[in-house]
Amino acid sequence: MAKSEKKHYRCDACGAQFAKWSGQCAECSAWNQLVESAARPAQHMRHAHYAGVSQSSGICNLADVQAASTQRLATGLTELDRVLGGGLVPGSVILIGGNPGIGKSTLLLQALAALAGHLSTLYVSGEESAQQISLRAQRLNLAREKLHLLTETCVEHILEQVQKSQPKVLVMDSIQTFFTDTLQSAPGSVAQVRESAARLVQYAKHTNTSVFLVGHVTKEGALAGPRVLEHMVDTVLYFEGEVGSQLRLVRAIKNRFGAVNELGVFAMTGEGLREISNPSALFLSPHEQPVPGSTVLVTREGTRPLLVEIQALVDQSAAGGSCRITLGSDQNRLSMLLAVLHKHGGIGMFDQDVFLNIVGGVRVSEPAADLAVLLAVLSSYRDVPLSRDLVIFGEVGLAGELRPVPNGQERLHEAARHGFRQAVIPKSNAPKEPIHGLQVDAVSRITEAISAVGIG
Ligand code: TYD
Ligand code: MG
Numbered sequence: 001m002a003k004s005e006k007k008h009y010r011c012d013a014c015g016a017q018f019a020k021w022s023g024q025c026a027e028c029s030a031w032n033q034l035v036e037s038a039a040r041p042a043q044h045m046r047h048a049h050y051a052g053v054s055q056s057s058g059i060c061n062l063a064d065v066q067a068a069s070t071q072r073l074a075t076g077l078t079e080l081d082r083v084l085g086g087g088l089v090p091g092s093v094i095l096i097g098g099n100p101g102i103g104k105s106t107l108l109l110q111a112l113a114a115l116a117g118h119l120s121t122l123y124v125s126g127e128e129s130a131q132q133i134s135l136r137a138q139r140l141n142l143a144r145e146k147l148h149l150l151t152e153t154c155v156e157h158i159l160e161q162v163q164k165s166q167p168k169v170l171v172m173d174s175i176q177t178f179f180t181d182t183l184q185s186a187p188g189s190v191a192q193v194r195e196s197a198a199r200l201v202q203y204a205k206h207t208n209t210s211v212f213l214v215g216h217v218t219k220e221g222a223l224a225g226p227r228v229l230e231h232m233v234d235t236v237l238y239f240e241g242e243v244g245s246q247l248r249l250v251r252a253i254k255n256r257f258g259a260v261n262e263l264g265v266f267a268m269t270g271e272g273l274r275e276i277s278n279p280s281a282l283f284l285s286p287h288e289q290p291v292p293g294s295t296v297l298v299t300r301e302g303t304r305p306l307l308v309e310i311q312a313l314v315d316q317s318a319a320g321g322s323c324r325i326t327l328g329s330d331q332n333r334l335s336m337l338l339a340v341l342h343k344h345g346g347i348g349m350f351d352q353d354v355f356l357n358i359v360g361g362v363r364v365s366e367p368a369a370d371l372a373v374l375l376a377v378l379s380s381y382r383d384v385p386l387s388r389d390l391v392i393f394g395e396v397g398l399a400g401e402l403r404p405v406p407n408g409q410e411r412l413h414e415a416a417r418h419g420f421r422q423a424v425i426p427k428s429n430a431p432k433e434p435i436h437g438l439q440v441d442a443v444s445r446i447t448e449a450i451s452a453v454g455i456g
Helices: 042-046 078-084 106-114 129-138 153-165 190-207 331-345 367-382 408-417 446-452
Strands: 007-011 036-037 093-096 121-125 148-149 169-173 211-215 235-240 248-255 263-269 271-277 294-301 304-316 324-327 350-357 390-392 422-426 440-445
Touching: 036 129, 036 324, 078 235, 078 248, 093 106, 106 121, 106 129, 106 169, 106 211, 106 408, 121 153, 129 148, 129 294, 129 440, 148 440, 169 190, 190 211, 190 263, 248 350, 271 304, 294 367, 294 408, 304 367, 304 408, 324 331, 331 350, 350 367, 367 390, 367 422, 408 422, 440 446
Parallel strands: 093 211, 093 235, 121 148, 121 169, 169 211, 294 390, 324 350, 390 422, 422 440
Antiparallel strands: 007 036, 235 248, 248 263, 263 271, 294 304, 304 350
């Protein structure tokens, strides 16, 4: 083996390198952090090992750089184009993570089939046989004659083939199954995943090829999975949604070419993933009658507002302490809101269990959900339903004040478009001009919001 490919062990926690493996890092004392890595001469490292540039160009003035607007490629799925930031950027590397069986291979096969119509593509599978993939393509009614497939797991062999056929778009399914000859550890180990991905990123940047890397998220939070690659790629997309339900959400966690948190909505059907291009009202559950504990929030995921129903259930706790359980939102945030409600609203729930659910399996993490959560909880506690025509948004501060949220106007217009007639929002988000059909209560404290909805 060439001297340049000599192996080292590197501490994942502090980056120190050692010639031998040991259980504890001698530098930072962390346990079980040493992983095998291929040491390369500095010369080699300099050439875009992780960096997204293919060659050094010397110091330049930004104004002199020709920022040619790159032509984006349409993937045939507008929801996927949306999360990518308006289509696929040539030369970009995209990581798609998600639980096994959620639909990663299906999505990429569909996208590749559309792209194959006008440029050369290659699907590399280390997981499934050619028959399986061909069968799936047939089931999805895709034009199979344009799709090219390679079943192989050695990265060096793959790159050899790829250099011959020079595809413009490459799908690698999945990164955990590939290995590089330079390391001895098993495929799927942190070292292999990172090294294989580094080779592919390097290839993508040198040749301006777009590469999709599929990564399975493991139950343990995926140390050896996609997480270790997030910093190396341009875009990170994660599948949300439960395997049991039809709904599939693809969220951009990181995107060098578009808005982060952008959400693409799909339904898994018998014929593959179908786009849901107007998902606004998807996350509302149909109630015949207004029910206590339910509020409608206008959230904004990426660049588009979504109407989402929040459900709360407040119930007397059994002796021995109360619990706070959330699905789709942050539990600590709920505890904080309950404390604010007690301190500034005078309503305590120490002896109550509080459950919170965001309908439809979507995750809402923005603080703009605070007021809707708080009023849903209070509505359940008082057992008084809120009007079905009401939408709510606003961040709640620790002093009991309501803080403005970004894009308030847009949220209000979306609510009005869906027939909502009343909105309770922070004062600073009050619209400058009235919105047709929508009565807006712009308030500055939680106590005013509580009176505005009539559950004080
Ligand atoms: P898949 O794309 O193989 O998941 P991943 O690559 O993320 O592991 O999707 C597999 C699941 O999707 C499987 O449970 C079957 C389901 N499915 C459908 O419901 N309809 C279809 O048309 C296809 C192709 C798959
Ligand atoms: Mg798969």
